[in-house]
Amino acid sequence: MIESAGGMVPFLCHVFLILFGGFFGLNFAFNKNFASKNFGFDNIQATYMGRPLGFLMTGCVVMAFFALFEIAGVTSANEIFGAIFIFTVLAFVYNISLVMKILPTHDGNDHHIKNAIRPLIPMIVILIRYFNL
Numbered sequence: 001m002i003e004s005a006g007g008m009v010p011f012l013c014h015v016f017l018i019l020f021g022g023f024f025g026l027n028f029a030f031n032k033n034f035a036s037k038n039f040g041f042d043n044i045q046a047t048y049m050g051r052p053l054g055f056l057m058t059g060c061v062v063m064a065f066f067a068l069f070e071i072a073g074v075t076s077a078n079e080i081f082g083a084i085f086i087f088t089v090l091a092f093v094y095n096i097s098l099v100m101k102i103l104p105t106h107d108g109n110d111h112h113i114k115n116a117i118r119p120l121i122p123m124i125v126i127l128i129r130y131f132n133l
Contacts, residue, residue, distance in 0.1 A: 006133040013129035014068055014077065020122055021061040021084070028054025060084055085126045091119040 027034040028050040060080055067077035095118075097103045098111035105111050 006129075009132040010129045013125050013132075014064065016125055017081065017084070017122060017129075018061055018064050018068065020125075021057050021064070025054050025057030025061055029058060030054070081126050081129065085123060088119040088123040088126070092116060092123065095119065 034050065060083065063074065063080045064077050066072055066074040067080060094103070095111065095116035098105055099113050099116050
């Protein structure tokens with residue numbers, strides 16, 4: 001399994017992305033307070049905004065899990081991680097534009113830099129995995 005993933009470092013990156021994405025995906029989908037309290041949205045509509053995102057992230061995690069164990073003929077996770085990478089780049093650009101006040105925030109308050117840093121975590125792990133294959 002480690003050899004099919006490309007070595008120890010890509011294998012550990014693959015497992016980390018499954019755990020990281022699974023945590024956020026399941027919390028967005030099923031934890032009512034996750035989107036509203038942890039990301040600064042005071043409205044109950046944030047819960048319903050996060051659910052589709054959570055199900056999308058959980059689907060990507062399931063496909064990455066299938067690719068790790070080569071279930072159902074899925075042998076390559078490059079497309080899955082490519083889609084996640086594009087999503088994290090767009091999320092980072094959007095959040096940094098809110099921090100730098102290029103775009104207005106939804107409530108007029110300042111946007112915290114921690115929200116711009118969060119998408120960098122899986123993006124860096126995907127880059128590490130890519131360059132170690």
